[in-house]
Amino acid sequence: MTSTDRAGTAEEGGGAAALLDRTRHVVNPQLRSTVESLPGSLRRVAMYHFGWVHADGSPATGQAGKAIRPALVLAAAGALGADPAAAVRGAAAVELAHNFTLLHDDIVDEDATRRNRPTAWTVFGMPDALVAGDAMLALALRVLADDPHPASAAASARLAACVVELCAGQQADCAFEGRGPHDVSLDECLAMAEAKTGALLGASCALGALYAGAGEEEVAAMDAFGREAGLAFQLIDDLIGIWGDPEHTGKPAGADLAAHKKSLPVVAALTSGTPAGAELARLYAQPVLDEKDVWLAADAVERAGGRDWAQAEAGDRMARALHQLSRAVPDPGAAGDLLSLAEFVTRRTY
Amino acid sequence: MTSTDRAGTAEEGGGAAALLDRTRHVVNPQLRSTVESLPGSLRRVAMYHFGWVHADGSPATGQAGKAIRPALVLAAAGALGADPAAAVRGAAAVELAHNFTLLHDDIVDEDATRRNRPTAWTVFGMPDALVAGDAMLALALRVLADDPHPASAAASARLAACVVELCAGQQADCAFEGRGPHDVSLDECLAMAEAKTGALLGASCALGALYAGAGEEEVAAMDAFGREAGLAFQLIDDLIGIWGDPEHTGKPAGADLAAHKKSLPVVAALTSGTPAGAELARLYAQPVLDEKDVWLAADAVERAGGRDWAQAEAGDRMARALHQLSRAVPDPGAAGDLLSLAEFVTRRTY
Numbered sequence: 005m006t007s008t009d010r011a012g013t014a015e016e017g018g019g020a021a022a023l024l025d026r027t028r029h030v031v032n033p034q035l036r037s038t039v040e041s042l043p044g045s046l047r048r049v050a051m052y053h054f055g056w057v058h059a060d061g062s063p064a065t066g067q068a069g070k071a072i073r074p075a076l077v078l079a080a081a082g083a084l085g086a087d088p089a090a091a092v093r094g095a096a097a098v099e100l101a102h103n104f105t106l107l108h109d110d111i112v113d114e115d116a117t118r119r120n121r122p123t124a125w126t127v128f129g130m131p132d133a134l135v136a137g138d139a140m141l142a143l144a145l146r147v148l149a150d151d152p153h154p155a156s157a158a159a160s161a162r163l164a165a166c167v168v169e170l171c172a173g174q175q176a177d178c179a180f181e182g183r184g185p186h187d188v189s190l191d192e193c194l195a196m197a198e199a200k201t202g203a204l205l206g207a208s209c210a211l212g213a214l215y216a217g218a219g220e221e222e223v224a225a226m227d228a229f230g231r232e233a234g235l236a237f238q239l240i241d242d243l244i245g246i247w248g249d250p251e252h253t254g255k256p257a258g259a260d261l262a263a264h265k266k267s268l269p270v271v272a273a274l275t276s277g278t279p280a281g282a283e284l285a286r287l288y289a290q291p292v293l294d295e296k297d298v299w300l301a302a303d304a305v306e307r308a309g310g311r312d313w314a315q316a317e318a319g320d321r322m323a324r325a326l327h328q329l330s331r332a333v334p335d336p337g338a339a340g341d342l343l344s345l346a347e348f349v350t351r352r353t354y
Numbered sequence: 355m356t357s358t359d360r361a362g363t364a365e366e367g368g369g370a371a372a373l374l375d376r377t378r379h380v381v382n383p384q385l386r387s388t389v390e391s392l393p394g395s396l397r398r399v400a401m402y403h404f405g406w407v408h409a410d411g412s413p414a415t416g417q418a419g420k421a422i423r424p425a426l427v428l429a430a431a432g433a434l435g436a437d438p439a440a441a442v443r444g445a446a447a448v449e450l451a452h453n454f455t456l457l458h459d460d461i462v463d464e465d466a467t468r469r470n471r472p473t474a475w476t477v478f479g480m481p482d483a484l485v486a487g488d489a490m491l492a493l494a495l496r497v498l499a500d501d502p503h504p505a506s507a508a509a510s511a512r513l514a515a516c517v518v519e520l521c522a523g524q525q526a527d528c529a530f531e532g533r534g535p536h537d538v539s540l541d542e543c544l545a546m547a548e549a550k551t552g553a554l555l556g557a558s559c560a561l562g563a564l565y566a567g568a569g570e571e572e573v574a575a576m577d578a579f580g581r582e583a584g585l586a587f588q589l590i591d592d593l594i595g596i597w598g599d600p601e602h603t604g605k606p607a608g609a610d611l612a613a614h615k616k617s618l619p620v621v622a623a624l625t626s627g628t629p630a631g632a633e634l635a636r637l638y639a640q641p642v643l644d645e646k647d648v649w650l651a652a653d654a655v656e657r658a659g660g661r662d663w664a665q666a667e668a669g670d671r672m673a674r675a676l677h678q679l680s681r682a683v684p685d686p687g688a689a690g691d692l693l694s695l696a697e698f699v700t701r702r703t704y
Binding site: 042043045108136137139160161165167175178 | 496499
C-alpha cells in the first residue's frame with residue numbers, strides 16, 4: 005500500500021470528525037479541571053478564551069477549538085500500541101500550550117476576533133490576557149510535571165523546547181510584517197511557519213510516541229510527520245486567510261490581506277517576479293487596504309501563482325508527512341487515525 | 355542560640371554579598387549558555403534584559419540583578435547537605451522564571467526603567483519583549499526538564515505551580531490598581547505580595563531542598579521560610595519604592611506613589627482610619643501626581659503609620675521565616691548562608 009493509497013482510504017473513511025469528537029470527550033475533562041484550578045480572574049479569562057463562559061462568566065456552549073493537537077497526541081500513542089487514554093495529560097498539555105500562543109498572538113497581532121468572538125484582550129484588557137496566557141503555559145508544563153506516567157519528564161523537555169521554537173516563530177512572524185514587500189524570502193517564510201505551526205504539531209505526535217514508550221528514531225519520525233503535516237496545514241490556513249468563507253473562519257474575508265500579512269501565498273506571489281506580484285507589492289505599500297483593494301490583492305496573489313503554489317506545496321508537504329509516518333508506523337492499519345487527521349487538516353473546506 | 359542571635363551573627367558576618375558573588379560565578383555560565391541557546395532576536399532581547407549587551411547588541415558589563423533567588427537555591431541545597439553545584443540548573447531556572455516575570459510586568463505596568471536602563475519593551479517594542487518573556491519561561495522549565503538529576507521532575511512540577519501563583523499575584527496587583535483607595539484590604543494586599551514575591555522565593559528554597567533529596571516536611575518548611583522572607587523582602591522593597599535613593603534603585607524617587615501603586619505601606623496608610631490616610635486618598639484620587647504631590651503623599655503615608663507598620667511587619671515576617679528555617683535545618687551552623695541571605699534582603703539600604 006502506497007502513501008497515496010492510504011491517504012485515499014483515510015479520506016473515504018472520513019473518520020477525522022468522529023476522532024476529534026472522541027478526543028474532546030476524552031481530553032476536555034482533564035483540560036477543564038486544569039483550567040478551573042486557576043485562581044479567580046485568570047480562570048475567567050482562560051475559560052472565556054476556551055469558549056466555556058461568556059464575558060460575564062455565565063456558561064457558554066461554545067467549543068474550545070477543533071482539538072487537532074490533542075487528537076494527534078492520542079492517535080500517535082494509539083498507533084504505537086499504547087492505550088490513548090494514558091496520554092491524556094500529554095493531550096491536555098499541547099492544547100494548553102496552543103491556546104497560550106493564541107492568547108499572546110492575538111495581543112501581539114492586535115487581532116480583535118477569534119472563533120467568531122471578541123478576543124480575550126479586547127474583552128479583559130491586554131494585561132489580564134497576557135498574564136492568563138502566561139498562566140496557561142505554566143499549566144501546560146505543570147500538567148505534564150504532575151503526571152506519574154514514566155514518559156512525562158521526556159514529554160516536558162520536548163514541550164518546553166517546542167515552546168521556545170513557537171516563540172521564535174512568532175517573533176519572526178512579527179519581524180516580517182515590518183519588512184518591505186521584497187525583503188522576506190519564501191524560505192524564511194517557510195522556516196517561520198515550521199517554527200510557528202509545524203513545531204507544535206510535531207511535538208504533539210512526538211509526545212504521543214513518548215507516551216507509547218517509543219524509541220528515539222520513532223519519536224523523531226513522528227515529530228517529522230507532524231511538522232510536515234503542520235506545514236501543509238499552515239499553507240491551507242493561509243489560503244483560508246485569503247479565500248476563506250467568513251461563515252467558516254469567524255474572520256472577515258481577506259483578513260490576512262487587509263492586515264498586510266506576509267503569509268505563504270502572499271510571499272510566493274511577491275517573490276514571483278511576475279507583473280501580478282509587482283501589483284500586489286504596490287497594493288501592500290498602501291497603509292490601508294479597503295474592501296476593493298483586498299479583492300484586487302487576492303486576485304493578484306492568484307494571478308502571480310501564489311494560490312497554485314501554496315496548494316501544490318501543501319500536497320508536497322503531505323507526501324513528505326506520509327513518508328515520515330510510514331517510518332514511524334510501518335503497519336498502515338495502525339496509522340489510520342493519524343492519516344485521517346493529516347487529511348482532515350489539509351482538506352478543510354474554505 | 356536563638357533566632358535573633360543567629361540573625362545578629364549573620365549580619366555581623368556580612369557574608370551575603372560574597373555569597374551572591376559566588377552564586378553568580380557558579381550560575382551565570384549555565385544561565386548565559388541557556389539564554390544564548392535562544393534563536394536570533396529573542397536572544398538579543400533576553401541578553402539586553404540581563405544587562406549582558408547594549409540595545410545594539412554590543413557587549414555590556416552590566417549585571418543581571420543580584421541573584422538572590424539562585425543564591426537561595428544553592429544555599430538551601432547546601433544547608434541540607436548537598437553539593438550546591440549539583441543544584442545549578444535549579445538556580446538558573448528560578449532566575450529565568452524571575453526575569454520572565456520582570457519582562458512581562460514591565461509591559462503590563464508600562465514601566466520605562468529597570469536597573470537604570472530603558473526596559474526591554476521600550477527598546478524592542480511590546481511584541482518582541484512579550485515573546486522573549488514567553489521564551490524565557492519556557493527556558494526555565496526546559497533547563498529543569500533537561501537536567502538528569504533525580505530531583506528535576508519534582509523541581510519542574512514545583513516551579514510550574516509557582517509560576518501559576520506568580521501570574522495570579524500579578525493579575526491581583528493589576529486589579530488593585532483599578533480599584534478605589536478604600537477598596538483593597540491589607541489582607542488582600544499581603545496575599546497578593548505572597549503570590550507575587552513570596553511564592554518564588556519559597557520555590558527557590560524548596561527547589562534547593564529537593565535537589566538535596568529532602569523529605570516533604572523539610573521541603574514545605576523551606577518553602578515557608580522563603581515565603582516569609584519574601585514577604586519581608588517585599589515590604590522593604592515597597593519602602594524603597596517610596597523612600598529609596600534613586601542612585602541605588604535605578605528608579606525616580608517616589609516612583610510607586612507617582613504610579614498610584616497600592617503597595618503595602620500605602621494600603622496600610624489608606625486603611626488606617628487616620629486624617630493622614632484620608633489626605634493620601636485625596637492625593638491618590640488625582641489622575642497625575644507632580645513632584646510636590648509625591649512628596650506630600652510620602653509624608654502622608656509616614657504620618658498615617660504606613661512606614662512604621664511596614665517596618666514592623668517586615669520584622670515579624672523575618673521572625674516567622676527564622677522559625678520555619680529552624681524546622682527545616684535544625685543545625686544553626688548549616689543554616690548560616692540562608693540566614694545571611696534573609697538578612698541581606700531585609701536590610702538593604704534605602
